[in-house]
Amino acid sequence: MELFAVPDLPEIREGDDLAAMVRDRVDLRADDVVCVASTVVSKAEGRTFDLGDFPAGPRAREIAARLGAISGEEKDPRFAQAVLEESTELLMEAPFLLTETRFGHVGVNAGIDRSNVPDGDLLLLPERPSESAERIREGLPVDRVVVTDTCGRPFRHGQRGVAIGWAGMHASRDWRGETDRDGRELGVTVESVVDELAAASNLVAGEGDGGTPAVVVRDFEWGEHGGSDELFRDVGGDFVRQALRGWEFD
Ligand code: GDP
Ligand code: MN
Ligand code: MN
Ligand code: MN
Numbered sequence: 001m002e003l004f005a006v007p008d009l010p011e012i013r014e015g016d017d018l019a020a021m022v023r024d025r026v027d028l029r030a031d032d033v034v035c036v037a038s039t040v041v042s043k044a045e046g047r048t049f050d051l052g053d054f055p056a057g058p059r060a061r062e063i064a065a066r067l068g069a070i071s072g073e074e075k076d077p078r079f080a081q082a083v084l085e086e087s088t089e090l091l092m093e094a095p096f097l098l099t100e101t102r103f104g105h106v107g108v109n110a111g112i113d114r115s116n117v118p119d120g121d122l123l124l125l126p127e128r129p130s131e132s133a134e135r136i137r138e139g140l141p142v143d144r145v146v147v148t149d150t151c152g153r154p155f156r157h158g159q160r161g162v163a164i165g166w167a168g169m170h171a172s173r174d175w176r177g178e179t180d181r182d183g184r185e186l187g188v189t190v191e192s193v194v195d196e197l198a199a200a201s202n203l204v205a206g207e208g209d210g211g212t213p214a215v216v217v218r219d220f221e222w223g224e225h226g227g228s229d230e231l232f233r234d235v236g237g238d239f240v241r242q243a244l245r246g247w248e249f250d
Helices: 018-023 038-044 058-071 077-086 129-138 193-205 239-245
Strands: 002-005 033-037 087-092 098-101 106-108 144-153 156-167 172-174 214-218 226-228
Touching: 002 193, 018 033, 018 038, 018 129, 033 038, 033 129, 033 193, 038 129, 038 144, 058 077, 077 087, 077 098, 087 239, 106 144, 129 144, 129 156, 144 193, 156 193, 172 193, 193 214
Parallel strands: 033 144
Antiparallel strands: 002 214, 033 214, 087 098, 098 106, 144 156, 172 226
């Protein structure tokens, strides 16, 4: 398997046809996976906003005041308002905002980005990233597209790429029922392939001013495995989230 960045992509603007831009720069093969950083998908979809677009309500003001008191730094309640509007559930309100986005992804600040955003204060995640992935896929001669974001995670320092949308492939590869090298049957292994591809692609895309938001994964083979499209846990099967609901920060 090989990964390489799509060269020479310009600054992406609202209305840009990302698929055409990628298609023009790489000789793609049908079995390539194209991974695209959500930052540029959002830019193309016009998800750039100003703080002034989010007049803060009482809840946002309360959250921002609390976060400000904890951090000793003033927090803009309009940013909290933007996070609230992007979210269906608040998992943690302090010492940072951890929420579930409208499309089911759990992340800090609903994935709203303030870096690499030249035309506004805020870049929101795509509204429905799997639909974005499907639209990009339709414009490319490839079968599989993953939309990625860089996220932190609990229990470990550092961020890495995760998949927030995908098209043309299952999210996970199912190893259950197969055997390990000792002939023992695998009971629980469902491998989150889209996250693994996102992490690999993020490694190539970088985080700064590299200008390489699209990455081609070549010669990745799925193999003879079943697949599942579940990536985001629902509350009923998410014991960490249930534990958080019973927990208060002070
Ligand atoms: P995220 O992980 O989706 O939040 O995206 P990042 O902000 O980390 O950016 C990932 C990569 O895309 C980095 O190499 C950035 O330099 C690059 N990038 C971000 N915006 C643009 C853009 O509009 N055009 C180009 N060519 N690269 C961009
Ligand atoms: Mn991001
Ligand atoms: Mn990133
Ligand atoms: Mn293992």
